Amino acid sequence: MTSPALEARALRKRFGTTAALDGFDLTVARGSVHGLLGPNGAGKSTAVRCLTTLARYDEGSAFVDGLDVALEGAAVRRRIGLVGQSAAVDEVLGGRENLVLFGRLSGLPKAAARSRADELLERFDLVDAATRAVSTYSGGMRRRLDIAASLLLRPAVLFLDEPTTGLDPRARNEVWRAVRDVVALGTTVLLTTQYLDEADQLADRISMLRAGRVIAEGTPEELKRRLGRDLLRVVVTEVGDLPRASAVLASIAGAEPVVDEAERSASVAVGSPTDALLKAARGLENVPLDDLGIRRPTLDEVFLTLTDTTTEVAA
Amino acid sequence: MSALRDGSLLTGRELRHWARQPATPIFGTLFQIMLLLMFAFLFGGAIDLPGGGDYTSFLLPGMLALTMLFGLEGTMTAIGADTKKGITDRFRSMPISSAGVVLGRAGADLAVSVLNLVVLLIGGLLIGWRVTGGPGGALLAVLLLLWLRFAFLWVGIFLGLTFRSEGASMAVQILVWPLGFLSNAFVSPETMPGWIAAVSNVNPISATATAVRELFGNPTGATGGFFADNALALAVAWPLLLTLVFLPLSARAYRRLRS
Numbered sequence: 001m002t003s004p005a006l007e008a009r010a011l012r013k014r015f016g017t018t019a020a021l022d023g024f025d026l027t028v029a030r031g032s033v034h035g036l037l038g039p040n041g042a043g044k045s046t047a048v049r050c051l052t053t054l055a056r057y058d059e060g061s062a063f064v065d066g067l068d069v070a071l072e073g074a075a076v077r078r079r080i081g082l083v084g085q086s087a088a089v090d091e092v093l094g095g096r097e098n099l100v101l102f103g104r105l106s107g108l109p110k111a112a113a114r115s116r117a118d119e120l121l122e123r124f125d126l127v128d129a130a131t132r133a134v135s136t137y138s139g140g141m142r143r144r145l146d147i148a149a150s151l152l153l154r155p156a157v158l159f160l161d162e163p164t165t166g167l168d169p170r171a172r173n174e175v176w177r178a179v180r181d182v183v184a185l186g187t188t189v190l191l192t193t194q195y196l197d198e199a200d201q202l203a204d205r206i207s208m209l210r211a212g213r214v215i216a217e218g219t220p221e222e223l224k225r226r227l228g229r230d231l232l233r234v235v236v237t238e239v240g241d242l243p244r245a246s247a248v249l250a251s252i253a254g255a256e257p258v259v260d261e262a263e264r265s266a267s268v269a270v271g272s273p274t275d276a277l278l279k280a281a282r283g284l285e286n287v288p289l290d291d292l293g294i295r296r297p298t299l300d301e302v303f304l305t306l307t308d309t310t311t312e313v314a315a
Numbered sequence: 316m317s318a319l320r321d322g323s324l325l326t327g328r329e330l331r332h333w334a335r336q337p338a339t340p341i342f343g344t345l346f347q348i349m350l351l352l353m354f355a356f357l358f359g360g361a362i363d364l365p366g367g368g369d370y371t372s373f374l375l376p377g378m379l380a381l382t383m384l385f386g387l388e389g390t391m392t393a394i395g396a397d398t399k400k401g402i403t404d405r406f407r408s409m410p411i412s413s414a415g416v417v418l419g420r421a422g423a424d425l426a427v428s429v430l431n432l433v434v435l436l437i438g439g440l441l442i443g444w445r446v447t448g449g450p451g452g453a454l455l456a457v458l459l460l461l462w463l464r465f466a467f468l469w470v471g472i473f474l475g476l477t478f479r480s481e482g483a484s485m486a487v488q489i490l491v492w493p494l495g496f497l498s499n500a501f502v503s504p505e506t507m508p509g510w511i512a513a514v515s516n517v518n519p520i521s522a523t524a525t526a527v528r529e530l531f532g533n534p535t536g537a538t539g540g541f542f543a544d545n546a547l548a549l550a551v552a553w554p555l556l557l558t559l560v561f562l563p564l565s566a567r568a569y570r571r572l573r574s
């Protein structure tokens with residue numbers, strides 16, 4: 001089995017005149033977590049729905065666990081778990097009843113469905129709430145139950161569509177922990193999110209999606225390095241030294257630094273950070289400094305650059 | 316058959332809903348009883364049946380047929396809720412056949428209808444309604460009622476999958492009333508003005524109600540005419556026609572979720 005867990009080539013999907021997917025490419029290695037990051041309407045849900053057989057794509061090809069999604073839908077459905085954008089559990093039933101029902105519908109015999117349900121309730125910390133109606137659950141508990149329900153058949157690939165949207169920070173942490181647990185068992189995960197820190201925290205690799213197309217792909221570190229510009233920043237001890245420090249930075253970067261008198265800092269974007277840092281250290285030898293360093297851009301800054309529709313970036 | 320297994324599991328889901336939220340079936344039942352009593356006692360004295368007979372005995376089969384129509388709302392609401400909440404998508408991403416999902420809906424809704432029928436029959440017996448025909452006829456009458464319910468099942472699934480807004484389900488809840496009243500459920504069409512009588516006569520509910528009245532040995536409120544003479548055949552044909560139209564439409568609407 002050397003095929004990737006997930007593969008999509010040039011997927012296209014239109015709704016009327018909107019191209020929800022416009023040449024979508026994706027490769028996800030087995031056992032990894034892949035983040036699909038994009039703003040509202042980028043096509044994240046459409047990509048997930050196409051890969052999970054819920055929607056048909058118009059063009060291109062897609063493979064899940066080596067199976068052709070368009071031709072072997074039933075086999076694909078036996079190997080995937082899907083946690084959709086809204087928690088798809090029966091609100092009236094209890095957590096355990098939900099898991100047993102979905103387990104039996106997936107073809108597990110009664111005893112196996114029950115023991116699997118108990119195992120998952122244990123793993124996702126839902127034992128105490130197992131018999132309570134789901135309508136009384138918190139948002140985080142509901143999500144965890146939703147994730148548990150999608151793991152009943154031990155899927156090879158788990159799809160999570162915006163699993164933490166609308167959750168408070170604590171619930172979000174609970175869900176993150178649940179996702180890490182799933183990954184630890186060797187399940188491949190495709191996770192869509194609008195939150196950069198979520199992708200940064202959970203994903204091994206990230207595809208940034210805009211208007212139905214992947215505009216950048218790589219590890220979080222790579223993306224930050226490749227797409228964000230590193231900042232050279234100096235903080236002087238005496239505010240009177242600021243003009244001098246600023247002049248040194250300007251000569252290194254060939255651009256006017258941003259000066260903040262209150263912080264006693266000057267900063268400027270640089271192309272080759274190590275080189276710039278060495279030059280700055282030499283140029284400022286006789287100036288008393290509080291700090292001198294390179295600041296990596298946050299994923300937020302990268303994201304904003306990329307999703308700003310006026311910026312064209314080569315992937 | 317895995318579809319039958321899935322169907323019975325999903326029927327079980329509905330029964331668990333009853334157990335957890337008994338208010339829903341209880342109030343549904345009380346509502347039926349209330350309608351029955353209201354019509355029997357409030358209007359009963361004022362309504363003369365063409366061809367003679369006791370109004371309560373005429374009313375009860377009409378109420379039974381009407382209940383089959385009202386079940387349509389339940390189907391539509393349940394399908395709409397599952398679709399909106401993503402449960403339908405969960406089913407569709409799982410290794411369950413779509414036939415299993417539909418059989419589950421059918422089983423659950425027919426179970427509700429059986430309960431409704433039992434309650435009304437008991438209520439009817441308490442206020443003086445009697446079966447004067449044979450037991451075979453009575454059984455056939457119940458089957459005809461469930462056959463009508465089966466047809467409305469497809470209408471409900473189609474509407475639930477196609478019109479998913481709150482407004483749409485509200486519209487259906489309101490529209491079933493005129494559809495129910497423009498039938499012979501409460502009043503004989505022979506006492507209605509011309510075009511209303513015509514509409515009431517062709518209403519599928521009227522055919523089933525008349526056939527059930529005949530089979531129970533209850534007054535039909537009809538002194539003759541095509542619709543009265545062919546009630547039994549129409550009570551078989553109407554639901555068949557509805558099913559032939561709406562079953563494929565439902566299947567298409569289900570597939571369309573994939574578009």
Ligand SMILES: Nc1ncnc2c1ncn2[C@@H]1O[C@H](COP(=O)(O)OP(=O)(O)OP(=O)(O)O)[C@@H](O)[C@H]1O
Pocket residue numbers: 015018019020038039040041042043044045046047085194
């Ligand atoms: N069923 C549909 N009918 C018509 N247009 C659709 C449909 N589903 C999605 N679209 C359109 O396709 C585009 C991509 O939508 P999609 O839901 O995949 O985005 P998303 O990245 O998941 O957004 P969000 O973050 O809001 O969930 C949007 O322009 C959306 O309006």
Ligand SMILES: [Mg+2]
Pocket residue numbers: 044045046085161162
């Ligand atoms: Mg989405």
